[in-house]
Amino acid sequence: MFNNLLGYGVIGARRKFMFAVLDLKCQDIAAVAVGWNKKGTTIIPDSFVIIKSKGIHRGVITDLAEAADSIAEAISRLKDLTGEKIKDVYVAMSPRSVEITPSRGMILLSKYGRTVLAKDVEKCVEMAAFVKLPQGKEVLHTLTKEFAVDNEKGIINPVGLDGVKLSADVNILAVDSSAVRNISKCVALSGCNIFGIIFSGIAYANRILSDTDSLKTVAILNMCADSVEVSIFEKKKIIFTKIIETGIINFLTRTGIRGEVLRNFAEDLKAISVWPNVEEIIVTGDASLYEDILEPLEQITKIPAKFGVCQIRTSEELPSQRLGYIGCLGMIDYIASESLVSRAKGNFISWGYFKISKFLDRYF
Secondary structure, eight states, X not given: OHHHHHTEEEETTEEEEEEEEEEEOSSEEEEEEEEEETTEEEEEEEEEEEEEOSSEETTEESOHHHHHHHHHHHHHHHHXXXXXXXXXXXXXXOOTTOEEEEEEEEEEOOTTOEEOOXXXXXXXXHHHTOOXXXXXXXXXXXXXXXXXXXXXXXXXXXXXXXXXXXXEEEEEEEEEHHHHHHHHHXXXXXXXXXXXXXXXXXXXXXXXXXXXXXXXXXXXXXXXXXXXXXXXXXXXXXXXXXXXXXXXXXXXXXXXXXHHHHHHHHHHHHTSTTGXXXXXXXXXXXXXXXXXXXXXXXXXXXXXXXXXXXXXXXXXXXXXXXXXXXXXXXXXXXXXXXXXXXXXXXXHHHHHHHHHHHHHHHHO
């Protein structure tokens, strides 16, 4: 049963845990097959699929049966490309209900002071994550901003430092519980197991933000036909996100950009509390197909704007149209970075058990 849950298969000469990442966009599903062994993640060559989707909009289920069929089709295409059975998936979603709440947690290390251990960091973050959410909300991500040891703030990794108290500042990214349950039900109906849900804004940032961007406060505008996901990052940490109900079909005409609609959109952006801190705008999604949108956006917002570029990692073999897979590739980056903590806790089997336990605790 354990091996079946993990979905082990033989790829080449080595046994790997294979799974898929699905970016549930406005009108499409992008899917990539990923292999995993003790050394980390490996994108399976030529296992990239984009299909038109039905019943799904930014990961929100609008028709359960159609959505399940769309996910099943994407997984079936991956199976045809890899020759492997894939049952486990991570999905990226961007529900309109997403909210970010800042929180702080503190633990006493010792009244005489001692060295900060990894387990202290974990406990401190857990304390910070204890927030009272509105009814019907649940935590999708707990995102660490920084730590403080006694009065020393701005610490990225406190392990090994000495102090009396350890505190953590985090952002709690929460969504409607119904959105999580519905996407989980949809994946189950497609014949797959859901191993995790990732907010799409975080996934896209993992592949779009360059080293230079990571030093700034940047707004990523993920534009689709009828809405824009606005995600603002400060030094690569997400501090705000919102869905604005204006999209490409509202901006564009046959002759160019609708200036009035774009001005109204800019006013919506300026109404965001942290918008005055934004130093750069990065546009991605469907808008990347329309070069004419950047100049008027810069003129109206008075902020430099550019299209997002998909960063390529060492030894990756990506398709020429890799822009369509930014979300999937960013999910793989996020999963890989999260697994570093899991692998430090034990071996690969322990990691699998840990993920299954989290899944069961969350959905059952």
